[in-house]
Amino acid sequence: MIVEGRVVIITGAGRGIGRAHALAFAREGAHVVVNDVGAALDGSGSSAGPAQQVVDEIEALGGKAVANTDDVADWAGAERLVTTALERFGRLDVLVNNAGFLRDRMLVNMAEDEWDAVVRVHLKGHFAPLRHAAAYWRGEAKAGRVPDARVINTSSGAGLLGSVGQGNYSAAKAGIAGLTLVAAAEFARYGVTVNAIAPAARTRMTEPTFDMAAPDAGFDAMAPENVPPLVVWLGSRESAAVTGRVFEVDGGRVSLAQGWRHGPVVDKGARWEPAELGPVVGRLLAEAAEPEPVYGSG
Incomplete structure (x- = not known):
């Protein structure tokens, strides 16, 4: 019962990893707001x-939950959530923050609406709930009730x-x-930590892209249920010292992603x-680690 009594909003929680x-x-004692607009895979409907x-499943377990069907990328909808x-x-x-969908296309073929829709749901759909939740937490902190709050992005x-x-x-x-x-960095003063996960699991988003078939027997490394244990821990009071981190999680593997860092430098x-910079760039590349390959580029 690591999150007993804590109130949790989960966006895109009707299916897959969110569910x-x-x-x-x-199961760990939280009261859950289950948000899902109930859209198709391409975001329609x-x-x-x-x-x-x-919600019915949670209540059958003896838990407390409420459904919310607002569009998280809509400003007023996120506030209602x-x-x-x-x-x-x-x-x-x-x-x-978990909600999202795909409209995959090679860049040379991508339409404007395919770009806008995905950026809207994923990026604005993270910012809008985050902004309204933060306003509440800031108000609590200013009233002397400093929160012990968590945000986990996806x-x-x-x-x-x-x-x-x-x-x-x-x-x-x-x-x-x-x-x-x-x-x-901004929310630390209000008693709020913010972390992110980069999960890999079998969902209706990933099934068309990757071979993620369930095994006939043994440990199912691509089961969506492998992802939540880390997220539940990050949502608990135990994680208070962890913030500004991105974790990769899949199967039984948890790793800490290392983001952009200052690398080799040459200072004249x-x-x-311009003509001087060819050898300089060559030196920097020789001293730096090779970048990880882009998925699908091999």
Whole structure:
């Protein structure tokens, strides 16, 4: 019962990893706001069914949950989502930003709406709930009730390394990693930690892209249920000293991603001439580690 009594919002929690998060938090004693707009894989349509079904599952376990079907990338919808937690449970302790969808296309073929839709749902769909939750936590801190709150964002290996055919998704997920770092620095004064995960699991988003078939027997390394244990821990009071980090998680593996860092440097102490820089760049590349390959580029 590592999160007993804590109130958790999970976006995109009607299916896949989000559903697994919701059930895992509930089993560990949290009260859960299950958000899902109920859209198709490409983001079209809506249905209250997926969110309510997860609520029913949680209540069958003896837990407490409420469904919310707001669009998290809509400013007012994200505000209503936070209000749902406050009105139903009286507080908010953890925000898990998980909602998203795919519109994969090679960049040379990508349409404007395919770019805009994916960036909107993933990147703005992280920022909007984060912004409204942070406003509540800031108000609590100013009133002398310093929160012990958590945000767990969802990036991706595609955001950390890039993925061929997923330029829109990769850019949005890279943006989420950067947003995580900024939010962690800004929200520390309010008693809020902000971390991110880059998970790999079998969901309706990943099945068309990767071979993630379940094994006939033994440990299912691609089961969505492998991801939530880390997220539940990050949502607990035990994780108070961890912030501004991105964790990769899949199967039984947890690793700490190492982001952009200052690397080799050559300082002339004066302005360079363009013709001088060929050897300088060659030296920098020779001293630096080789970059990780982009997914799908091999």
